[in-house]
Amino acid sequence: MSDDDEYEIPLQDQRVFGSGIKRRRVKFVPSTSGATSSVTSSTTPANSISDMYLRLVLPEGSEDDASIGNANFMVEHNKGEEISVSTCEICNLPLSSPPSAKSTTLRDGVADTGLSTSVPVSTTNPHEASFAHQVCLQHSHPPSHVDRNRKGLAYLSSYGWNPDSRFGLGASGQGIQNPIKVKPKDDKMGIGVVLPPESERRKTEKPTRLDAGKIKKLDEKDRKRTERLRQTFYQNEDVERYLGGG
Amino acid sequence: MADRRSELDLPKAKRAKLAESDPASNPYLAHMYEEDVGYGNGYGSRNGNKNGRFEQTGLSNFQRHASTAAQAHTAEDGPGNPFNNVPLSNQYFNILKTRRDLPVHKQRQEFLDMFQKSQILVFVGETGSGKTTQIPQFVLFDDLPHFNNKLVACTQPRRVAAMSVAQRVANEMDVKLGEEVGYSIRFEDVTGPKTVLKYMTDGMLLREAMHDHNLTRYSCIILDEAHERTLATDILMGLLKEVALRRPDLKIVIMSATLDAQKFQRYFNDAPLLAVPGRTHPVEIFYTPEPERDYVEAALRTVLQIHATEPEGDILLFLTGEEEIEDACRKITLEADEMIREADAGPLKVYPLYGTLPPHQQQKIFEPAPPPARKGGRPGRKVIVGTNIAETSLTIDGIVYVVDPGFSKQKVYNPRIRVESLLVSPISKASAQQRAGRAGRTRPGKCFRLYTEAAFKKELIEQTHPEILRSNLANTVLELKKLGIDDLVHFDLMDPPAPETLMRALEELNYLACLDDDGDLTTLGKLASEFPLDPALAVMLISSPEFYCSNEILSLTALLSVPQIFVRPASAKKRADEMKDLFAHPDGDHLTMLNVYHAFKSQAATSDPKKWCHEHFLSLRALQSADNVRSQLKRIMEKSELELVSTDFNDKNYYTNIRRALVAGFFMQVAKKDPTGKTYKTVKDDQSVLLHPSTVLGVDSDWVLYNEFVLTTKNYVRSVTSVKPEWLLDIAPTYYDLSTFKAGEIRSALQKTMDKVKRKQATKRTR
Ligand SMILES: Nc1ncnc2c1ncn2[C@@H]1O[C@H](COP(=O)(O)OP(=O)(O)O)[C@@H](O)[C@H]1O
Ligand SMILES: [Mg+2]
Ligand SMILES: [Zn+2]
Secondary structure: OHHHHHOOOOHHHHOOOOOOOOOOOOOOEEOOOOOOOOOOOOOOHHHOHHHHHHHHHOOOOOOOHHHHHHHHHHHHHHHHHHHHOOEOOOOOOEOOOOOOHHHHHHHHHHHHOOOOOOOHHHHOOHHHHOHHHHHHOOOOOOOOOOOOOOHHHHHHHHOOOOHHHOOOOOOOOOOOOOOOOOOOOOOOOOOOOOOOOHHHHHHHOOOOOOOHHHHHHHHHHHHHHHHHHHHHHHOOHHHHHHOOOO | OOOHHHHHHOOOHHHHHHHOOOHHHOOOOHHHHOOHHHOOOOOOOOOHHHOOOOOOOOOOOOOOOOOOHHHHHHHHOOOEOOOOOOEOOHHHHHHHHHHOOOHHHHHHHHHHHHHHHOOEEEEEEOOOOOHHHHHHHHHHHHHOHHHHOOEEEEEEOOHHHHHHHHHHHHHHOOOOEOOOEEEEEOOEEEOOOOOOEEEEEHHHHHHHHHHOOOOOOEEEEEEOOHHHOOHHHHHHHHHHHHHHHHOOOOEEEEEEOOOOHHHHHHHOOOOOEEEEOOOOOOEEEEEOOOOOOOHHHHHHHHHHHHHHHOOOOEEEEEOOOHHHHHHHHHHHHHHHHHHHHHHOOOOEEEEEEOOOOOHHHHHHHHOOOOOOOOOOOOOOEEEEEEOOHHHHOOOOOOEEEEEEOOEEEEEEEEOOOOEEEEEEEEOOHHHHHHHHHHHHOOOOEEEEEOOOHHHHHHHOOOOOOOHHHOOOOHHHHHHHHHOOOOOOOOOOOOOOOOHHHHHHHHHHHHHOOOEOOOOOEOHHHHHHOOOOOOHHHHHHHHHHHHHOOHHHHHHHHHHHOOOOOEOOOHHHHHHHHHHHHHHOOOOEHHHHHHHHHHHHOOHHHHOOHHHHHHHOOEOHHHHHHHHHHHHHHHHHHHHOOOOOOOOOOOOOOHHHHHHHHHHHHHOOOEEEEOOOOOOEEEOOOOOEEEEOOOOOOOOOOOEEEEEEEEEOOOEEEEEEEEOOHHHHHHHOOOOOOHHHOOOOHHHHHHHHHHHHHHHHHHHHHHO
16 A cells, blocks of 8 residues: 555554545644734734724724824924935935045046046036936836737727826826736645756656667657747747748 | 628617617616605605604614614614514524624724714724624614615625625524515525615626616615725725715715725725724644645645544635535545544534535534534534635634635636636735634634745735736726726726726727727627626627527526536546537537537426436536526516527527527637647637537537636636637628738638638629
């Protein structure tokens, strides 16, 4: 019986499992983040999800007044800072930092390349050259791949949606821009099972002896695969025309 | 034949008539045209209590939207039923006692205060706190819909929940299901003239809104299980946001079981939020130290392990679908029997729970665990093996152990290849938390997760994506257009779908001639929206009289709308296949199904349908519900003045006509055999597919039409019928406009067909 080698549990436990399902025990370890962490308990009201809401809703919830006060204090503190330091309109970062040695060398470096010195670089505030500022600038993005002749697009455009705008649908264009993708699963493997990569699995395959016939067959298979690959790459009509085919 | 589209859009006198037909004859609108004599719920239109015809009830002196919890308490204590004055039963008082222990009860007054003050209210409470069963009753006592000839609606994402909860609340209110309390789900309406509280699927409420944009028959609408974020609930929320502005008198309650209630609050312009503390006990969470190779096997072993080693308490196991669940139930029962024989384990009762289960079987999950086999023996235990339904929709007391493999079946839609399918996918962290929570209803519990803690943290997403992001929206767009919402770009959805998905939907509807080139609803589109069916099915049904086979297509549509009719038990696959062969039609599965249905309606079967179905490996339940669906659809057809016709069975075109009618709806789901002869390629989308192993196809057909694309690591098409390419060109010329095809095998094959047809016509003409 193939099940015999599964016997690894104490005798007294063996009898309780039938023969159909393997008698190997499923081992479990407790959660590291505390037994009840993810589920609320009525005995510890302060931790309960519901109580969090009650605190939001009920004025009596006074225990966390302190923390609310704290938050307010922090907001005010931030405001105070804002007054004294002017911030950049584009990236909202403070503009206070004086031109650093580093940015000077950068400017020198640009000048060294022989570009005209009237290039805005020389007059630019070093802040504007900073990475943080640059990523906040508006870029022109490559246009969307959507086929402009689609009827569906015409409809959405007529209500003001622009495929190149990088906005989704919705009252404020907040919708997702691309459909959600999911990988199909048709096995019973549990979550987190990682199969050894293809290459390793192949290594364990037994080497087979080849004769002339087999080699010929393999050759044939290889050729077909190349053909198929070529097909996939070049089946595009435009490419084919461009290459002079069809 | 000329372009079918123009034929349908140039309305025959008859079609024009039905489009403008009297709204009073519309079943969805009937309530708007009722005279004061035949009121919707039999209580009188206004102030029924002053009407004289009505007895004084416990509610007679209640002031609408000014009642108190104390008043309600008194009215509930009887002696007469507050809604119909019938003396209250003992069972009523027993249940009443347990109801008053539910967490929501303590906040009844608080709920009323907020309900009376605001139009929209968000209500959060953990599963089991009493939201679904109690809140609608709290509303009834304050809103008094029966005095105003109105109803209270409470939506449920699942049919099972709507039915089961309605039954429970009918018991709680001591009334008969279908009278004061009823339910309404697709193809089944259990309500009556006295109904004041209606549990319904969210999809049904949406359908009603299509005919009554302001939902005027309701005084309060409760959207329950909003956290599930079903497609219909999301659309309803967008809609109710608008209706609330047009109808200041309408009260709206959004109920949710999870933390992201704040998201609902924000969405409804900072509506007030009421939270009820849960009554849950701590749940210990366990993980496996290593990932499991086979989650089903690990799940079964864990269940048996719990039964063998853990103290009293019921078990809830989450699996993904009917087949997996039924199989697991069988195996657990077998194993448990052996444990009882060999090791004197306690008795174990195993119950399946999934959406398509018949109601009486669903009710069984609430039965108590079996008693010990003999006095002093080990305690019995109940195991429920269910889908996601058990996550939040149904509350089952007594569960102490939860086994969570971490998967559920989820819908996904890929608009690029236009395939919607149910895939087994990992659940979200939020789902996992909900599942664990089920173990703490009665006392401290344990949750066994069949994955590692690292996998929980790394591989599970935070929240499940709302259904609207994972669905084909063709049907939704049709509904929205019917609801008068044209600006689909700015319609205020909580999570708007990807633009590409919406474009696909618009294009599909355009090809189906439900929308014209400007995106406006056509006559056909309006008519299609009357049917609670996917647009392709609806269009097929509506076009079927032109193919002289509307009777048959009606049967087929019904058969395609119910669960699988063929039964193929693992233990008798061969026998089942032989039986299926008795009905096989060489031209494919659709005609085979039709043969089954005709046989089912024949004398041989009707004398003892149960026995007949059993012998022929057919699902009596599925066939009976097909029968029911058929008669419902028939009623809509009659109302729409669509003729019910058949071709003479002895005519050689009997089956051809049916196959051609199929093309009228499913021309976008066609595949052509590859020159290699092994696989098929879907038209336009170029997906390689195989015929599903269950396919019955006696002829070697180059072109097939399919009902379903099954997405796995291999792609299958299921329920296929052989078709002819000339039909495609003839019946769906716009879709099969060759200039829209990529150069390739399919295009040249169609070109050849077209040339052949032209030659034939030419010779005909010269003759
Ligand atoms: N069909 C039923 N049979 C027996 N008891 C039920 C049934 N449905 C609900 N209950 C009881 O009512 C309680 C509240 O359930 P419910 O209103 O569904 O809670 P929620 O909607 O907050 O999850 C449950 O804890 C259970 O005790
Ligand atoms: Mg509920
Ligand atoms: Zn800046």
